[in-house]
Amino acid sequence: MPEVVPFPPTQHAKQPQTLIETRSLSYGATGQTLIRDVSIKVQHGKRTVLIGANGAGKSLLLRLLHGLLPPQAGEILWRGKPLDRAARDAQAMVFQKPVLLRRSVAANLRFALSVRGVSGRECRRRVDEALELARLGHLAHRPARVLSGGEQQRLSIARALTLNPDLLLLDEPTASLDPAATLMIEEQINYANARGVSIVMVTHDAGQARRMADQIAFLHNGQLVETGPADAVLNNPASPAAKAWLSGRLYTDTITPPPGTGL
């Protein structure tokens, strides 16, 4: 990775600032409440990691933050104001399965920039920079869809970062990748964060949460049951659900055992 050039500090740099927050956010579908009364603050410049069991509501919360789903109740504030189109444009989201165009690696980057009206020399500069940071320069002219899983995910993240987002939302970006590919993705995310991009990331990997998180939010059955600095939550979880998840135990408080099983 090239040497990190930090952005100039802002006048509020020493105080944690809230970049995006939810207040009593709820979301439902098919008659069920899937996200219930979630109030969370994401701090500017930090890496916030969402953890919790399968079906806890992590992906839904990420989509709500990005404005892809309409809340049923509650609100989402971006820098203290309701989430609007400009706020959404200041975010970029990367999905678990990369969604790439049937074009070359470089053309995928160019296309994203052209949609935002970036062309000519500035476009070429940003494509070259993105390729270098993602370590994809040698694959620039290869069709994106023949890349390995790790390379495709690096390209997805690079494409998101070419748009210079303030916030990068990532839904399990390293699911099903091996340790070497995972490490490269983590480096890419950390490099972006060191240059001022705030991160909200979902993971199933407790080790990754330990490596990456500044802040943790633990979801259980659509509710935020625990949140705080990573060290505190990961080393001393308070809720039974987070304790169980972190120690690798199964924990259910909603599923009724099959009759006759004695469970």
Ligand SMILES: Nc1ncnc2c1ncn2[C@@H]1O[C@H](COP(=O)(O)OP(=O)(O)OP(=O)(O)O)[C@@H](O)[C@H]1O
């Ligand atoms: N459009 C929908 N209609 C009905 N139920 C949905 C819809 N989208 C999600 N759900 C349900 O909401 C719950 C939370 O889903 P979500 O994908 O957010 O979980 P998750 O914590 O990301 O899980 P995983 O770790 O398995 O990806 C799940 O029970 C899911 O089946």
